[in-house]
Amino acid sequence: MSEVVYPPESVYNCLPKTEVLTQKPSRYMSKFRQTVILEEKANKETMRTMGPAKVEVASPDQYTKKHLKEPKLAKSEYFYQRHSCTVKKPPVPARTDNPPLGIHTKRDFIKTTTLVPMKPQPTCVDSKGHxxxxxxxxxxxxxxxxxxxxxxxxxxxxxxxxxxxxxxxxxxxxxxxxxxGAIKLMSDMERQALLADLKKNWDKLHHEYQGLSLVTDTLSKKAHKEKLEAAMKQLEEDIDLFEKFKTIYLPNH
CATH class of the missing domain: 1.20.5 (Single alpha-helices involved in coiled-coils or other helix-helix interfaces)
Known part of the structure; x- marks a missing residue:
């Protein structure tokens, strides 16, 4: 909160002011401080001298020679046995000598083996490169x-x-x-006449349907329209039935 500042000539300036003392928190001290100091002093005591106190001095004859401090690889017995001349290799066979049975030379392998070349597989690539x-x-x-x-x-x-x-x-x-004698066959003339009557009835309903008002704002108009649509749909199904099937049987009453 900011302190209120009064003008230099003010009655409030005559009032005694109380000093507010802010107490700082104590400084943090680690509990391992003394242990760290002792360890550091112990390590410094061992490093006071410049090297060991007594050093073995080499004689003048044992001076450092060239490549003396380079690491040397240990030579195994296989290395000595391979590069030594104790074992004598057999002589090179003559050109007229026949190779022993059961052993194939490189030249015989090339003659006997014939590799069949691989046939390329037919592939297909589309417009996207797949x-x-x-x-x-x-x-x-x-x-x-x-x-x-x-x-x-x-x-x-x-x-x-x-x-x-x-x-x-x-x-x-x-x-x-x-x-x-329960059924009888409907003749073609009867079927055609019945089909014409169905189409005539459908035309009448369709003409009446076309004369309906565009706005069906009352329940009676809506019911009359739905009734005409259902009758026209039933007539369409009957017309399709009589046009699809040429042979029709009627019950004989």
Missing amino acids: KQRLENSGLVPKYLKKKDYGEVPEYLIQRNEEKQRDQEDYENFVKDQKEQ
Whole structure:
């Protein structure tokens, strides 16, 4: 907090001021101070002299010679045995001598061994510089080399058999119903007439749908619009059914 300073002529300057004494904290002293001093003095006592007190002086004949202080490698017995002349090597064979059996010389090895050069692997490099083997790139028609190439897969054969079985069951059912007189076949003229009536009804609903207001602000308008959409959708499904199937059976009441 900053001290308040009054002008030189002020009543507050006549008041006695109390001196505030700040007490400094005691200086930190390590507990190992005396131990460190004793160790330092002990180490200095050993280093007062310049070298050992008594030194063995060499005689004048034993002076330092050249390469005397260089480190020398220890020579093993193998070194002496290899470089010594105690063992005499066999003489060089003549040009007419035949090599002993079971031993191949360098010249025979070169004649007998023939290295087959490696064939370069076909590779493929794309526009970004990525390199890969042509066999794994998908550009080679590997499927031509398959054992089952050109054969119909088993799942397709099974699917066709199931489809044929269902068709046979349906035909047998229709045949039984015909024999019992429960169903009758719709003629082509009846189918065309019914299809024309369905399309005519759809045109009427579509014309009515086009005349609806753009804003459906009431519940009745919204319900009428949804009703027309559902009726048109049902008519579209019926038209697709009559156009897709040429043979239609009706129940005989």
